[in-house]
Amino acid sequence: MEKNQAHKVKSADRVLDIFELFTGGTDSYNLSEIAKKLEMPPSSTYLILQNMLNRGYLEVDKSGKQFRIGYKLFTIRNRYIQNTSLTGEFYQIADKITEDLNETVSLSVRSGNQLLYLGEKISSQALRFTPNQSDVFPLHATASGKILLADYSEVELHTLYPEDKLEQVTSKTISSLKELKLELEKVRTLGVGYNLGETVLGVHCVAGAVLDAANQTVASISISVPEVRITDEIWDKVHVWIKRACEELGRKVYR
Numbered sequence: 001m002e003k004n005q006a007h008k009v010k011s012a013d014r015v016l017d018i019f020e021l022f023t024g025g026t027d028s029y030n031l032s033e034i035a036k037k038l039e040m041p042p043s044s045t046y047l048i049l050q051n052m053l054n055r056g057y058l059e060v061d062k063s064g065k066q067f068r069i070g071y072k073l074f075t076i077r078n079r080y081i082q083n084t085s086l087t088g089e090f091y092q093i094a095d096k097i098t099e100d101l102n103e104t105v106s107l108s109v110r111s112g113n114q115l116l117y118l119g120e121k122i123s124s125q126a127l128r129f130t131p132n133q134s135d136v137f138p139l140h141a142t143a144s145g146k147i148l149l150a151d152y153s154e155v156e157l158h159t160l161y162p163e164d165k166l167e168q169v170t171s172k173t174i175s176s177l178k179e180l181k182l183e184l185e186k187v188r189t190l191g192v193g194y195n196l197g198e199t200v201l202g203v204h205c206v207a208g209a210v211l212d213a214a215n216q217t218v219a220s221i222s223i224s225v226p227e228v229r230i231t232d233e234i235w236d237k238v239h240v241w242i243k244r245a246c247e248e249l250g251r252k253v254y255r
Contacts, residue, residue, distance in 0.1 A: 014040060014048055018058075019073075027112040027160070028066040071136075074116055086219065087119045089252045093245045094121035097223065101237060104129045104224045105245075107210075108144045111136060113160050115145040118219070129203045129224035137199055140180050141169045143207035144220035146193035150184050150209070151217055157181065172197040192242060193220075202227050206238050208246040212254040221245045 017038050021029065029037070035045040049067060052058040056072035087107065094105040098121045107119040114136040122130050139145030140161075149157070157177065164177045174180050187193045195205040207222035223238045 011048065014038070014044075015052065018048065018052065019069075022069050028061065028068040030065050030067065034067065068112055074111060074136075085253050086249075089249055090119050090221070091121065093221075093248055094119070097121070097241050097245060098123065101223065101225075101234070101241065103229075103234075103238070104131070106131055106144070106222045106224065107219060108142075108148075108222065109219050110139060110145070110148045113139055115139050115142045115148070125229075127226050127228070129200060129205075129226070138167050138169060138173075140166050140183075141173045141195070141198045142222075143193040143195035143205040144222045146180075146183060146187050146195075147207045147209045147220040148217060149180075150187040150193070152184075154181075157184075169199050170197055170201050172201065174198065192239065193222075195222075195224075197227070204230060206235075206242050208242040210246050210253075211250045218254070219249075221249065 017040075018034060021034065021037060031042060031046055031049065034040070034049065035042045038045070049058060053060065053067070053070070056070045058067050059070040060067055090107040094107075097103075097105045102123050102125055104123045105121045106117055108115050108117045110116070115138070116136050117131045120131050122128060137145070139149055149160075152160070157180070161177050161180070166175055166177060166180065167173070168175050174183060191208070193207040195203075195207070197203060199205070203224055204227050205222050205224040207220045209217040210219040210221060212218045221242060223242060225234060225238065
C-alpha cells in the first residue's frame with residue numbers, strides 16, 4: 001500500500017516537473033530532451049508523455065516528435081482568468097464598443113506561436129466573426145498576433161519560426177518570415193496591427209496592445225468587421241475605439 005502511494009506521488013511529481021519545464025522559455029521539447037533535462041528514464045518518460053498527450057495536456061507538432069503545452073491547460077486557465085480583473089474589465093469596455101459599433105470585440109494573448117482568445121463580445125448582426133474562448137490561430141495570421149510579436153527581437157522571431165515558410169490559413173495569409181518581419185515594422189510604426197482576410201476571408205480586423213506598468217505588451221484587443229460593412233466612418237471609429245480600449249484596460253488593470 002505504501003509502495004503504491006509512493007509510486008503515485010513520484011509519478012505526479014514527474015508530471016509537474018514536465019509542466020514546469022515549459023516555463024523556461026522554450027516552447028517545445030522532444031522525448032530525449034525531456035528525459036535528459038529531468039533525469040528521467042526514457043521509457044517511463046515516454047509513458048507519462050503519452051498519457052499527458054492522450055488527456056490533452058500536451059500536444060505534438062506535425063513531426064509527432066516535439067511536445068508542447070496542449071489545449072487542456074488553456075481551457076483550465078481560461079476558466080480561472082474569467083474571474084480575474086483582466087477579462088472582467090475587458091467585458092465592460094467591450095460592451096461600450098459593441099453598443100456603438102455592433103461589431104465583434106476580442107481579447108487575446110500569446111500561447112507559443114498561437115493566438116489564444118480569452119474573451120469576446122460578439123456582434124448581434126447576422127454576418128459576423130465569432131471566435132470562441134480557447135480557439136487558437138497562428139500569430140502571424142491575426143492582427144492581435146502581429147501586435148504581440150511586434151516587440152520580438154530578430155533572434156526571438158527565428159526561435160519561434162525556425163523555418164521561413166509560414167502556415168497559410170487563407171490565400172491572404174503572410175506565408176514567409178521575411179514578409180512577417182516587414183509587416184511587424186509597419187505595426188511598430190503605426191501602433192496597430194491589421195488582418196485583412198488572413199484568418200477569415202472577407203473579415204478585416206484591427207488590433208492594439210494592452211500594456212502593463214513596464215510598458216510591455218501583455219494582451220491585445222481587436223475589433224473584427226466584415227469587409228462588406230466597412231466604410232471610412234466605421235474604419236475611423238474602429239481605430240479610435242482600439243486606442244481608447246487598450247489604454248483604458250491597461251490603466252485599470254496594470255497601473
